[in-house]
Amino acid sequence: MQFSVIIGRLLESFVLNCEIFIITLAFGLPLGLIIAFGSMSRFKPLSWLVKIFVWIIRGTPLMLQVIVVFYVPGLLWGWRSFGRLEAAIIAFIINYACYFSEIYRGGIESIPRGQYEAGQVLGMTKTQIFFKITLLQVIKRITPPMGNEVITLVKDTSLARIIANKEIIMMAQEYSAKGLIWPLFSTAIFFLVFVGVLTIILGRLERRLDFFR
């Protein structure tokens, strides 16, 4: 088969990886913040519940979680199953939101108490303190670890094939089955280019936040 046709097919299937990536970030980033506030809640039962949930999600393989979301609702409760892509994306969002939540929590807790107290003494409300004082400092601190997670997510998107989502590696494997091996190796290039672009964007963001310490 023609080289350009195969590359075109791979590119098409890589769109699925990109979709999973973007939707996971779009929902996982805010959900992670909510989970972070839950785990920092002063209402102990809530914070324990959230912490146990985060422990389970971070303590088990993402691949398993994808399978569970796809099969378990149907098997256990006889629900109509999620679609393959839906199931994968739901598992990804939950999984990454938990990782993000820990990063948010670390970032928020690393802000010295004196920053809040200085704001309080100056008569600011809690909301003003969060948006005007802490938020940007938190963003600065979490940008590097968030960057790592985001780059991991790019590569993790290929796990969606475990429930037969035709992402790029699954597509390439179809060619290997027919005896054509190079497409599989060439998928690396797609990931490398994507991660390369992300690295540049993240680097820019870090430099934009370099004006303060």
Next chain:
Amino acid sequence: MPVLEVINLQKNFGNLEVLKGIDFSLEKGEALSIIGSSGSGKTTLLRCLNFLERPDAGRILINGETIFDADDPSTLSESEIRKKRLHFGLVFQDFNLFPQYTALQNVILAPELLARSRADYNSNKKAILNEIDNEARRLLAQMGLTDKLGYYPHQLSGGQKQRVAIARALAMGPDILCFDEPTSALDPELTGEVLKVIRSLADKNTTMIIVTHEMQFARELSNRVIFMDDGLVVEQGSPKEVFGNPKEERTKQFLSRYNN
């Protein structure tokens, strides 16, 4: 009438009684120094006055009006406290400037946020913001920082940071400005510049409470001195009395450690 009256203020941390019933008052324009050994409760007292800690008992009066009463829940709500704490300003030992804002922005931030709740804010926005900006520049100039307006905290020395922090506190127009060991996080060669601006504030009759270990400074600057030990006011009086002729044994012991 004294600008500040503190009556039987008590604070516990769990089983630890840190303030065991503090009484004192402060006249307008007075500079009061609080001295005492480590752990005697000086910081806790300032934090109570600034509502960073909630006292377990006691009352705080400003110009005769009760602004805090541990027995009266209506003085304890968060929005009440936010209004009433503005009677006080606090300068922290370790500055706590906001790192993402320049010196000028650090001073402007809180007054601007407060101005938003003014009734005439929308109709008069430009004039109000202009006034806040001018006032901030005036205060920073008074602190000798005219050429540092656009500097971020990490570009300033400790002494400069502390002077920005003083301007920031003054910008809210507090009745009483509190300092918690304003120079103890500074290199010795930088303490002078900060003490100098505090002295200039005293010369302008700014009402101040200064917790300090700089005995010489407290002696020269203050109108009155309180010696605290173990959560109690052990002795108070003019600097001459407390430093020159202490009556209490504990005061003598404490001061003798500074004299040799």
